[in-house]
Amino acid sequence: MADKIIRVNMETKEITVKDLDERFTHLGGRGLTSQIVYEEVRPTCNPLGEENKLIFSPGLLTGTMAPSSGRLSIGGKSPLTKGIKEANAGGIAGQKMANLGIRAIVLEGLPLEADLHVLIVNDEGIKLQASPELKGKGCYETTDILRQQYGEKAAVCCIGPAGEMLMTNAGIATSDAEGNASRFAARGGLGAVMGSKGLKAVVIETSKKRSTEIHDEENFKKAAKKLTTMLQNHPVTGEGLTKYGTNILMNIINEAGGLPTKNFAKGRFEHANAIGGETLAEIAEQRGGSATHRCMPGCVIGCSNEYPLPSGKTISPIEYETAWAFGAHCEISSLDDIGELNWLANDLGLDTIEAGGTLGVLMEAGVIPWGDGKKALEALAEVGKGSPLGRIIGQGSVFAGQAFGVTKIAAVKGQHMPAYDPRSIKGIGVTYATTPMGADHTAGYCITANILKVGGVVDPLKREGQVDLSRNLQIASTLIDSTGFCLFIAFAILDNEDAMPTIVELLNTRFGWNLSVEDALMLGQRTLKVERDFNIQAGFTKEHDRLPDFMMKEKLAPHDIHFDIGAEELDAFYNF
């Protein structure tokens, strides 16, 4: 039975269910969201207007037994970057959509008058439920209410007050297996697009009738097992990440001198260890939490965590980038403060990287004292009130910088940089500059060869080889984002020549295809080109593929180094 594509018109409330168009056959996750945006959204349209669309699509292997493959992509035109955007998250929504045979849900149009609905998807079909009672509610409460209504096993994707208020840093929360609304398709303001469409949440109930179809179950299982073994045997995915989670990076990146501290003033934070993965694990375990946690069922890495406050309230997951954004970037050295900021940002429905980035800008402006977690929390709480200060914070770092006259903002295409300084880890700078997504580490995670010595070794302080590294990773990552695999699968791919053929084997046995590894990579490459082309049509030029000026001028301690990969080298990225 062909997968379905569901279109929901938020103006007329009309819902149509159709078989997936043949030309979308090989597309899922990011590949499909970007293709639909490219074909159907006018590049120069207002991202919060009736011409934008919001697309939910599970990856091609999401909902199967392939390890760590449950991710859900959400795409549209970004109100933050004004370019194309895909953000993906773990949780259980993608798997349940795939079980129901849904390849994509496409939200179209705008309500003529402000309203608020929940979209409910189950075996019986799909319907819109007017839900004015959810107005203004946080992501945690919204998810709790909907799980009470539709069952504990139902998956919930929702927005918080930030999305309802059309803030350009609003993300979309998805619930995990325990019902915790803390997995986020966070970046680029897609929560505001959902808010503009008057949609508070999507609820996906568990199918009682069907599961994800597999064309050749026996060989699929074999391939899945093979990949699982590879992941378990790799030092990063089988050891480092499984023991301390993503936040193991805090001390590693700090040691490398690439931990942006005090709004990118230096590359090392003296209290890095106090907010790093080892400390987090120790405290979490003391308090009855856990240093590891699966963001989605079927994950063999489990790189997340459960971090409770002394009161018992769980405020996790505190991923590395979140710990950095609210921590080193703001010189906040208390994990409990970071956790509270994280919980509040999640509840408001904000991207934590951008939110932390923005608080750092407010510190640079003198609005909040450096390192003051309590004051940062008070400021962040303004977002929920919709006060003028809250409305500034909810729009992200570039906006807040303009409001308060701060010109040093570490952003590309309007999106704030994550937890890796491109001056001392140059490969990631190439990714920040060239990806169509705006500064995004996941688009081409050059930390691999630059820092972790995975997939080869590239000197992080040198220009040589960085553009090629980023290009290869960006193409592979685009494919990975289309499969539903967690990006961390890349570690296995980079160090194991059997991994990529195994992934392609999974795709072929799932669908009855006959793709080669080259075919599969070509899918990634095509998606990347489509995204780039959308941005060009939206008015982007090569001048937008640049890091902020200060990184070429202000040297970063301790390596006393600036970013020196020039315009010509960056422009050579798109040679395919």
Added chain:
Amino acid sequence: MADKIIRVNMETKEITVKDLDERFTHLGGRGLTSQIVYEEVRPTCNPLGEENKLIFSPGLLTGTMAPSSGRLSIGGKSPLTKGIKEANAGGIAGQKMANLGIRAIVLEGLPLEADLHVLIVNDEGIKLQASPELKGKGCYETTDILRQQYGEKAAVCCIGPAGEMLMTNAGIATSDAEGNASRFAARGGLGAVMGSKGLKAVVIETSKKRSTEIHDEENFKKAAKKLTTMLQNHPVTGEGLTKYGTNILMNIINEAGGLPTKNFAKGRFEHANAIGGETLAEIAEQRGGSATHRCMPGCVIGCSNEYPLPSGKTISPIEYETAWAFGAHCEISSLDDIGELNWLANDLGLDTIEAGGTLGVLMEAGVIPWGDGKKALEALAEVGKGSPLGRIIGQGSVFAGQAFGVTKIAAVKGQHMPAYDPRSIKGIGVTYATTPMGADHTAGYCITANILKVGGVVDPLKREGQVDLSRNLQIASTLIDSTGFCLFIAFAILDNEDAMPTIVELLNTRFGWNLSVEDALMLGQRTLKVERDFNIQAGFTKEHDRLPDFMMKEKLAPHDIHFDIGAEELDAFYNF
């Protein structure tokens, strides 16, 4: 004696005076500011960073007896549009600069630590004076203090708190002959550039030694007299504008159905007459003010006004665009309220068009009730306090719209449209879309043939002929902006074939040149191309030469018409 170019380095405080470079010989005003920006400012630089420059340049005829020729151009890269910017103003500063033989003052670099200086220019030379005592002071008080210090006849150009706080809607005030700090190089945020450079004011004292040099005084005087007669004989510049000032347009544009009302919801305002020029004249005269006023000595039009409140406080000039922005756009129907808003915006150092545009957006968002002048005044006062709301308002309409989730913003290239709706006056829409300056009526004032039947007749409701009209006007206006003439000289040019040769005769006799009319127009054309090219290098594409989507979709009453000049036609603008 060659004219001088003065460069002031705000980092080192070094000042250099040099003879004007030979290649700048034929350039003054906008022609010179744009050329220097083009040659010396990196197009992608941060407008508030050390690479931007701020250039003051009187027009080529400024400081002479040519009628209505005293304008001063100020240029740089705009923090509002992110493109090239020239804004010009009347007042007396340009004339005094020209008298001193100064063709341009170029401010370069940024202070290493925040400081505040005044630049003093007189017969003895030019110097920087540390002036921390002026911090935070409004434009009116700043000008009063500096006139007490440097004499009543000194010209003052200054910024208010908005410029000091680097707000992207900050303009630069210049004083008139009476010392009123109410003439503005307002648009595009150049006040923030001045603020970034730590310069509060430029004081230009009256030369006791010299006056503007004229190569052939006798023939210059003849030509000046000829042009004066033409202006006095033209129905617009000799009658309409001299009697009721610019605000005579309120009823005319309202009648034409092109008066943008309630944030561009309709083209007529029921209370237009209450805020129009005829009413203004009546009240002004009742209260001992005047319906006419010269913004600069030597003007034969005198289209400004002196409007006192019942208390006697003069809050003028209330130009047409200001009366529209705070009036029809916000549905405010009291001239006194409009006057108070105008005075406050001037004192804060804000562009009134953008400030009114922004207040209308806050009304659209429900933050201020429609038509509530008192509440609008309270909101505008927040700018001076630097509160979060004030910081939103000070950044202009696009910014405020994003903050409050309003997507209907009448702006091009980030700059708010002035008082003419492009749906029912289509020629002005071509100018808004295509000028490198962002939505700006003065760049190519198509109201001439569209509404006033000057220089021919073009149907304002039709597409035909509008692109050609705008192109011709934009080229001529660029030249006019380079001469120091008031734009209203164009009325005489358009209806009198002798006018353009007379202007060229003025240039030739002033400098001993031998330009033809074609040569002169070529200067305008070249400047326009240079500006366009700067923007392209800054990352602008043809997609930026567009009006906001809603104007293609929402029809405007009473003509029930939308903007229908398509992309292809707009892109044909730059065919030269």
